[in-house]
Amino acid sequence: MTVVTLEDVDRRKAWGFVAPALLWTIAFFVAPFVFTAAMSLWKREGREIVRVWNLDNYLRFFLESAFLKGLTNSVEITLIVTVLSVLLAYPLAWIIAERVPKRLQRMALILAILPFWTSYVVRSYSWLLVLSKNGVINQGLMGLGVIAEPIEIASTRSATVLGFVHFFVMLLTLTIYSNLIQLSPNYRRAAADLGANAFQTFWHVILPLTLPGIMTGAFLTFVLCIGDYVTPQILGGNNELVLPQIIMLQLGRRADFPMAAALSIILMLVVTLAYVLCARWLKIERA
Amino acid sequence: MRRVFLGGLSWTYLAGAYAFIFLPVLVLVLFSFQDGRLPVPPFNGFSTQWYEAVFADRKLMAALGNSLLVALASSIVACLLGFLAAYGLARYRLPASALQRGLLIAPMTVSYLIIALGLLAVLNALNVPLSLMTVAIGHVVINLPLCFAIIYASMGDHHINIERAARDLGASDFKVMVLVTAPMLMPSILAAFFLSVTFSWDEFIIAFLLSRFDVTLPVEIWSMLRSGLNPKTNAIGSLVFLVSVALLLALELFLFGRTKKQ
Numbered sequence: 001m002t003v004v005t006l007e008d009v010d011r012r013k014a015w016g017f018v019a020p021a022l023l024w025t026i027a028f029f030v031a032p033f034v035f036t037a038a039m040s041l042w043k044r045e046g047r048e049i050v051r052v053w054n055l056d057n058y059l060r061f062f063l064e065s066a067f068l069k070g071l072t073n074s075v076e077i078t079l080i081v082t083v084l085s086v087l088l089a090y091p092l093a094w095i096i097a098e099r100v101p102k103r104l105q106r107m108a109l110i111l112a113i114l115p116f117w118t119s120y121v122v123r124s125y126s127w128l129l130v131l132s133k134n135g136v137i138n139q140g141l142m143g144l145g146v147i148a149e150p151i152e153i154a155s156t157r158s159a160t161v162l163g164f165v166h167f168f169v170m171l172l173t174l175t176i177y178s179n180l181i182q183l184s185p186n187y188r189r190a191a192a193d194l195g196a197n198a199f200q201t202f203w204h205v206i207l208p209l210t211l212p213g214i215m216t217g218a219f220l221t222f223v224l225c226i227g228d229y230v231t232p233q234i235l236g237g238n239n240e241l242v243l244p245q246i247i248m249l250q251l252g253r254r255a256d257f258p259m260a261a262a263l264s265i266i267l268m269l270v271v272t273l274a275y276v277l278c279a280r281w282l283k284i285e286r287a
Numbered sequence: 288m289r290r291v292f293l294g295g296l297s298w299t300y301l302a303g304a305y306a307f308i309f310l311p312v313l314v315l316v317l318f319s320f321q322d323g324r325l326p327v328p329p330f331n332g333f334s335t336q337w338y339e340a341v342f343a344d345r346k347l348m349a350a351l352g353n354s355l356l357v358a359l360a361s362s363i364v365a366c367l368l369g370f371l372a373a374y375g376l377a378r379y380r381l382p383a384s385a386l387q388r389g390l391l392i393a394p395m396t397v398s399y400l401i402i403a404l405g406l407l408a409v410l411n412a413l414n415v416p417l418s419l420m421t422v423a424i425g426h427v428v429i430n431l432p433l434c435f436a437i438i439y440a441s442m443g444d445h446h447i448n449i450e451r452a453a454r455d456l457g458a459s460d461f462k463v464m465v466l467v468t469a470p471m472l473m474p475s476i477l478a479a480f481f482l483s484v485t486f487s488w489d490e491f492i493i494a495f496l497l498s499r500f501d502v503t504l505p506v507e508i509w510s511m512l513r514s515g516l517n518p519k520t521n522a523i524g525s526l527v528f529l530v531s532v533a534l535l536l537a538l539e540l541f542l543f544g545r546t547k548k549q
Contacts, residue, residue, distance in 0.1 A: 010379055013460065017375025021368040021391055021431060028428045029394045032405030039408055092304045099297045110539075111305065115312045117531035119489050121505045122524035125512060126311035129318060129326055132516065136314055139328040170308060227398025230491055234512065244400050251496070257408055264401045271396070 040262035049257060057262035067246065067263070074243040075270065077157065078226040081164040082218050088165065089172035090214070096173070097180040109177055116170040124234040127163045128154055131235070155237030163235045164225055171224075172217045179213030180206075219278045223271055243267050312528065319521035326518045337522040347523060350507035354488055357419055357503055361426035362434075362483035366476060368427070369434030374464060377442035378450075388439070395432040402428055403496040410497070417499040425493040430483040437482070441475035474541060481538040485531055 041053050061067045092112065100108045115123070130136045131153040138150040153159055183206065191201040229244035236242070241249075243263060250260040318326035322334035341347055372391060376384055394402060406425055410417065446468065453467045454460075469476065491505040498506060504527065511520050 011381065014375045014379030014381050017371045017379075018381065018387060021372035021435065022387060024368055024427060024431060025390055025394065028406060028424055029397075029402065030390070032402070032409045033397070035409050035412070036401070036405040088304070091300055095297045095301050099294070099301075108301075112308060114532065114535075115308055115528075117485065117489075117528070117535050118312060118315075119505055119508065119524060119527040119531070121491050121508050121512070122315065122520075122527055123311065125508075125520060125524065126315035129314045129516065129521075130311055132327070134325070134327045136328055166307065166311065169304075223396065223398070227400055229400055244398070247400060247404070251404070251407075257411075260404060261408065264398075264404055267398065268401060271398070275396075 036261045036264060039258050040265050042258045044254075044256045044258050047255075057259050058266075060259070061262060061266060066241075070241050070243045070246040070263075071266065071270070073157075073240050074226050074267075077160060077164070077232070077242060078222055080161055081168060081225050082221045084161070084165050085168035085172050085221055086214060086218055089169045089217075090176055092169070093173045093176035093180055097177055105181075109174070112173050113170045116167070121230055121234070123167065124163050124231045127159070127166065127235055131159050131162070154235060155239060157236060157240050160232045160236035160242075163231045164228075167231070168221045168225065172221065175217040175220070176210065176213060179210045183209055215278055219275065222274050226271065227267065315521050315528075316525045319518060319525045321518045321521070324518070326516050326521045337518040338526075340519050341522045341526065344519075347504075347507055350502055350504045353419055353501050354504040357423045357426060357494070358484045358487040361423040361487050362430060362480050364423075365427045365430040365434045365483050366438075366480045369431055369479060370438050370469070370472075370476060372435050373439035373442055374468060377439060378447070391435045392432045394428050395436075399429060399490070399492045403493040406493075407496050417497055419498065419501050419503075421497040422494045422503065425497050426487040426490060429490070429493065430486060433486070434479040434483055437475050437479040438472060441472055446471055477541045478538060481534055481541070485534045485538075488534075489527075489531065 039049070040057055041055065043050050043052060043054060043056055096105055096108045096112065118126070128135070132138070133150040133152070133154070135154070137153065138147075141147045142150065187205050187209065188201055191205045196204065226242075227244060229248055232242045232245055233248075238245075244267070247260045247263045247267070250256045250263065317330065319337055320333050320335065321330060321337070322332035375381070376388060381387065403425060406421070406428070407417075410421060415421065449471065450463050450467055453463045458466065489505060490503075491509065494503040495506050495509065502510075504523075508520065508523060508527075511517065511523075
């Protein structure tokens with residue numbers, strides 16, 4: 001009996017430790033999220049939000065081409081950014097892990113991710129200085145006589161992609177590097193003993209072993225990229241709106257909370273789908 | 288021969304990557320010293336007038352103060368809640384502990400925009416006015432998972448015996464936690480704290496949607512962007528970068544300096 005009481009006391013104490021964090025998460029994350037989901041089934045009429053349950057917002061999403069276009073823009077840009085970032089970051093992480101002398105590696109890595117810590121808004125703005133009509137690239141090319149008129153780089157999809165890739169190359173270099181240095185050198189030795197050359201060792205041993213790390217990084221890139229408003233708004237302009245921009249438009253200009261909520265739920269579903277696909281793919285790779 | 292070629296290729300790639308990574312930051316900093324009205328080429332000469340303009344700007348300085356306040360307050364709360372939860376879940380057997388851990392980590396997987404939208408809708412429905420306080424609440428939501436995850440990961444089993452020894456010597460549970468566990472975990476608590484401060488200090492969308500009259504620095508910079516390219520934006524941007532790098536260095540010294548010694 002006494003043992004049970006002691007355990008009960010312990011358990012009460014433990015709940016006391018965990019409860020504040022749990023309550024905070026439930027009050028300020030779970031509850032707002034449930035409210036968002038409920039709101040997506042309401043409707044805005046005039047200036048009022050009418051609490052009548054219906055699927056109108058979701059129907060509107062599929063019927064109005066502007067919304068669907070936002071989703072396809074978001075998915076396309078995110079996929080391009082994710083693939084480009086992995087392709088550019090992997091060699092960089094590999095060179096830092098393999099070619100840079102051990103004592104300089106930490107330094108090389110810190111340098112490679114230093115601009116990651118610029119203010120998020122400022123980072124996109126600074127790309128504008130490079131890409132705008134009178135920016136560094138246009139002035140440079142005109143100075144060299146390559147072009148006569150400045151070309152439009154800012155306010156295009158390419159500018160958004162470039163800004164995103166810049167950000168995520170740094171993030172992925174960090175995750176892939178930490179994955180690479182965890183590999184035991186014995187794998188490489190074993191592969192060499194079995195007669196594999198450097199490329200075969202990389203392709204058949206190193207790359208498969210780092211795939212889980214790459215997938216984690218790629219998924220992180222996908223989530224952060226598809227949910228971002230700042231970079232597309234500053235660099236992409238208003239030509240090809242992505243989903244977060246449309247959500248902000250619903251909030252700001254139209255004060256249409258239910259529609260914004262429905263779009264957020266759709267955004268979340270896309271991320272969940274990406275997660276399911278990644279998880280499954282990883283499992284097959286491991287088996 | 289092939290080796291030399293591959294080696295050369297590696298160094299070229301490394302140099303190219305660094306150039307790409309640093310290009311916008313270098314342009315930002317260089318043209319913050321521009322002696323002219325536009326932060327674009329040609330460079331007219333060196334001037335610190337834009338930094339003077341930044342320090343003379345009351346709104347910017349107020350926003351900077353607000354940002355620091357929100358970052359420090361929200362990070363302290365996030366760290367404290369994260370530490371307590373990590374302690375409870377690592378040291379006691381609780382029902383559905385995997386579910387609890389999942390719940391605490393969950394906000395990490397949701398876009399900041401959606402978190403902000405949900406909070407905004409609830410605050411509107413409850414008629415709570417927007418303020419720096421509501422921004423800080425949002426920042427705790429996004430940083431709590433991070434703090435919890437970092438501190439929970441460092442709650443090693445080898446610490447349990449030291450805690451047990453302290454208890455045997457007559458320390459109360461509270462004393463064990465404050466005088467034994469917390470100091471042992473200080474490197475990761477500080478790491479969580481500094482990371483949390485840098486994230487909160489830089490965060491835009493939550494601060495944008497959940498503030499009204501008092502705004503944080505990223506929101507103030509956002510409103511400066513409407514007036515187009517301006518060396519003053521470069522100057523404040525360079526300063527923000529400097530602060531972030533300083534925080535990163537502190538993190539490096541506290542976290543990695545200590546783990547190296549151990």
